[in-house]
Amino acid sequence: MTPRRRRMLTIGLLIAGMALATGLILQAFEQNLMYFYSPADIAAGKAPPDRDFRIGGMVVEGSVQRDPQSLAVTFELTDYQHQTTVQYTGILPDLFREGQGIVAHGRLDAAGQFKAREVLAKHDENYMPPEVAASLKKAPPGVRP
Amino acid sequence: MISEYGHFALALALACAVLQAIVPLTGVALARGSWMDFGNHAARWQFFLLGFAFLGLAQAFLAHDYGLVYVAQNSNSALPWYYRLSAVWGAHEGSLLLWVLVLAGWAAAVSLRSRSLPRDIAAVVMGVMGLVSTAFLLFLIITSNPFLRRWPAAQDGADLNPLLQDVGLIVHPPLLYMGYVGFSVPFAFAIAALVRGRMTPAWARWARPWTLAAWVFLTLGIALGSFWAYYELGWGGWWFWDPVENASFMPWLLGTALIHSLVVSEKRGSFKNWTVLLAIGTFALSLLGTFLVRSGVLTSVHAFATDPARGIFILAILGSLVGGALLLYAWRGPSALAGSSYGLVSRESFLLANSLLLTVATLTVLIGTLYPLVLDALSLGKISVGPPYFNLAFGLVMVPLVVVMGLGQFARWKEDSLGRLAQALSRFALAAGLLGGLAIAVLSPNEWGTTLGGVLLALWLVASTAAGVWARIRERQHRWRALFTLPRAFVGQCLAHLGFTVTLAGVVLTSSQSADLHTRLAPGDSVELGQYTVQFESLRDYQGPNYRATRGTFHITTTGGERHTLMPEKRFYQVRNMAMTEAGIEPGFTRDLYISLGEPLGDDGAWSVRLHIKAFVRWLWLGALMMACGGVLAMSALTVRKRREAPQAALASTLP
Numbered sequence A: 001m002t003p004r005r006r007r008m009l010t011i012g013l014l015i016a017g018m019a020l021a022t023g024l025i026l027q028a029f030e031q032n033l034m035y036f037y038s039p040a041d042i043a044a045g046k047a048p049p050d051r052d053f054r055i056g057g058m059v060v061e062g063s064v065q066r067d068p069q070s071l072a073v074t075f076e077l078t079d080y081q082h083q084t085t086v087q088y089t090g091i092l093p094d095l096f097r098e099g100q101g102i103v104a105h106g107r108l109d110a111a112g113q114f115k116a117r118e119v120l121a122k123h124d125e126n127y128m129p130p131e132v133a134a135s136l137k138k139a140p141p142g143v144r145p
Numbered sequence B: 001m002i003s004e005y006g007h008f009a010l011a012l013a014l015a016c017a018v019l020q021a022i023v024p025l026t027g028v029a030l031a032r033g034s035w036m037d038f039g040n041h042a043a044r045w046q047f048f049l050l051g052f053a054f055l056g057l058a059q060a061f062l063a064h065d066y067g068l069v070y071v072a073q074n075s076n077s078a079l080p081w082y083y084r085l086s087a088v089w090g091a092h093e094g095s096l097l098l099w100v101l102v103l104a105g106w107a108a109a110v111s112l113r114s115r116s117l118p119r120d121i122a123a124v125v126m127g128v129m130g131l132v133s134t135a136f137l138l139f140l141i142i143t144s145n146p147f148l149r150r151w152p153a154a155q156d157g158a159d160l161n162p163l164l165q166d167v168g169l170i171v172h173p174p175l176l177y178m179g180y181v182g183f184s185v186p187f188a189f190a191i192a193a194l195v196r197g198r199m200t201p202a203w204a205r206w207a208r209p210w211t212l213a214a215w216v217f218l219t220l221g222i223a224l225g226s227f228w229a230y231y232e233l234g235w236g237g238w239w240f241w242d243p244v245e246n247a248s249f250m251p252w253l254l255g256t257a258l259i260h261s262l263v264v265s266e267k268r269g270s271f272k273n274w275t276v277l278l279a280i281g282t283f284a285l286s287l288l289g290t291f292l293v294r295s296g297v298l299t300s301v302h303a304f305a306t307d308p309a310r311g312i313f314i315l316a317i318l319g320s321l322v323g324g325a326l327l328l329y330a331w332r333g334p335s336a337l338a339g340s341s342y343g344l345v346s347r348e349s350f351l352l353a354n355s356l357l358l359t360v361a362t363l364t365v366l367i368g369t370l371y372p373l374v375l376d377a378l379s380l381g382k383i384s385v386g387p388p389y390f391n392l393a394f395g396l397v398m399v400p401l402v403v404v405m406g407l408g409q410f411a412r413w414k415e416d417s418l419g420r421l422a423q424a425l426s427r428f429a430l431a432a433g434l435l436g437g438l439a440i441a442v443l444s445p446n447e448w449g450t451t452l453g454g455v456l457l458a459l460w461l462v463a464s465t466a467a468g469v470w471a472r473i474r475e476r477q478h479r480w481r482a483l484f485t486l487p488r489a490f491v492g493q494c495l496a497h498l499g500f501t502v503t504l505a506g507v508v509l510t511s512s513q514s515a516d517l518h519t520r521l522a523p524g525d526s527v528e529l530g531q532y533t534v535q536f537e538s539l540r541d542y543q544g545p546n547y548r549a550t551r552g553t554f555h556i557t558t559t560g561g562e563r564h565t566l567m568p569e570k571r572f573y574q575v576r577n578m579a580m581t582e583a584g585i586e587p588g589f590t591r592d593l594y595i596s597l598g599e600p601l602g603d604d605g606a607w608s609v610r611l612h613i614k615a616f617v618r619w620l621w622l623g624a625l626m627m628a629c630g631g632v633l634a635m636s637a638l639t640v641r642k643r644r645e646a647p648q649a650a651l652a653s654t655l656p
Helices: A003-031 A039-043 A130-137 B002-030 B033-062 B069-074 B081-089 B092-112 B119-143 B167-182 B184-196 B201-232 B243-268 B272-294 B308-336 B347-377 B387-408 B418-443 B448-473 B479-484 B488-513 B618-644 B647-652
Strands: A033-037 A053-059 A072-078 A083-089 A101-108 A114-120 B383-385 B515-521 B526-529 B532-543 B547-558 B563-566 B569-573 B578-582 B584-586 B591-600 B607-615
Touching: A003 A033, A003 B347, A003 B387, A039 A053, A039 A083, A053 A083, A083 A101, B002 B033, B002 B092, B002 B119, B033 B069, B033 B081, B033 B092, B033 B119, B069 B092, B081 B092, B081 B167, B092 B119, B092 B167, B092 B184, B092 B272, B119 B184, B119 B308, B167 B184, B167 B201, B167 B243, B167 B272, B184 B201, B184 B272, B184 B308, B201 B243, B201 B272, B201 B618, B243 B272, B243 B347, B272 B308, B272 B347, B347 B383, B347 B387, B387 B418, B387 B448, B387 B488, B418 B448, B448 B479, B448 B488, B488 B607, B488 B618, B515 B526, B526 B607, B532 B607, B547 B584, B547 B591, B563 B584, B563 B591, B569 B591, B578 B591
Parallel strands: A033 A053, A083 A114
Antiparallel strands: A033 B383, A053 A072, A053 A101, A072 A083, A101 A114, B515 B607, B526 B532, B532 B547, B547 B563, B547 B569, B569 B578, B584 B591, B591 B607
């Protein structure tokens, strides 16, 4: 092989490698995008049944129920239009409280309940996740707290 | 009262910054020497004034001056004095004051060491740093003034965010800012090179120690942030690919490419354009980080008040500084393109490949961080990008990067051959392979492929470092003596690369070897995790200075006779009405035992409890520490060498 052809081959291999890596990265990007839906979106059937997404809203007062034997917990999430039942097994964050805005990651089960893999509530008592704040704004005036 | 003087000093500092920006640059245009030198004085005065303003704010915190809005929002009479001090930079306004103070500090440091620089280059450097400083001081005074007063004064303060009441936070932001802002120095040097149309190897030699210093600080700042998240957030994670973490990680990645590219520019006179572009890019990412964190587009512990005016202001600063720099680059850059040539297999090629790979890695992080924000800004939906994306994309780039890194640190400048590399490295690589196999057999991991790959990559770097050391001492008569008298810069390089190896091994082993258990435990219960038996002994309440706390006592025993007692806590901070988890950690070289309390579950005293065995987790931060030490060694080697050479010699230096 002449040096010139060797150089061309090297560059060709590099480009092929880059293309492959870019393809894989884009695919990973696609698969790991998580969309946000509110309880109203879920009631309207907008949320995908077969992939993870995020849900956000206020935890309904008095709706938190714990299993006495395990770490399983269920609670209702509302955007003051609709409610979604959320199931979670694990340790809730320090700032999880009834009446507090939270965001959860997970997916819908066959019964239309949200199975959360992770529950987030952040940083201070006045904080509201921006997605939750935006979806609460859509609620008709008068039903907001 | 002192805070009033502080406010006044802040305004004077702005005047200084404006003069520092205008006078030296005009001096360069008019070729007036004394005007060029003026920047040095202005920079020192500015640093002094901002230092005074900073002390004024600190005094307001220490003296409980709740007449200042900022103090009233972030302090409390029950807060211990050291947290009152760190609260100075605990929220937006004060941390921005720290930002400009650090910037002025870097400018003052450059001004003190600029005697060996040509007058005009030093003048442009000072002028550019003055411009940056002017922009941020305007931002500080107009949108985020920490000296604003309220009337009447508050009775008591609203307390510092409990998450930030921690020793790590006293040091983390200053370190991180030293790094972020430190990259303004290579940025200013790059602009100076473009403006004056001169990119000599001597230029790279001046810029290198400053860049290394900023990089060392950023390395330590990121490591400390990760360590803080590990023990303070109470869920055992050490990196979340959170946008705010990414904001500090991106300048680090590109800064790493920059320090390597600078070496080539200095030693071989090549890559000059690329170096300048990297210097601009690194500082641009530092500014982007400031924007992301300070604008309120992100919600996290780092983002405080959401004020759109602030975001737009920083975006304007970012746009004009970076846009201006890039325009200048487009105009002046290509004329300085010439460098010495090099072969396809040479250290230059490997370094170029790796700086491209680091740039790609930066871009993957950038896309994952910005895409959701852009989509949201265009009202196209609210999305987030999960950690699996970052793990995969980043891992994909890291594999070739580490392979090339091993080749690059061993290869010769200008021209090398694959044959020689293979011959010299094969013995070491073989030994590494055997060791890797052995390690895997001992560890018996649950994720076979990744662990094996990661361990082999780490050992490959060790092998190539060892081969490099061996090549330097094998011909010598007294090998041991030669080993201890290796050049400091080379030792620094080896230490930093080994540090990277240790961190890499830490990441791979922690991810694949750790075990955890989330469970319900009542006092008296015990549970098994791996080879450990964890017994929950008791719970006790106590009162802290500004919180109530419940402290658990856990005994951990092994069949081998190990016995540890851990005391995790749950604290409740009354003023902010916030609960906080303090993990109980038993540290170790090969594993940490980690327990944190979740929440009380029932009437029988049961709690939800997190138990973690974190394998090799210390290695993450140990490696970062080694990288920083390597950086310091390399830096000291450069400054020593610079002192030995006469300033004129540095100017006239030609290629070897």
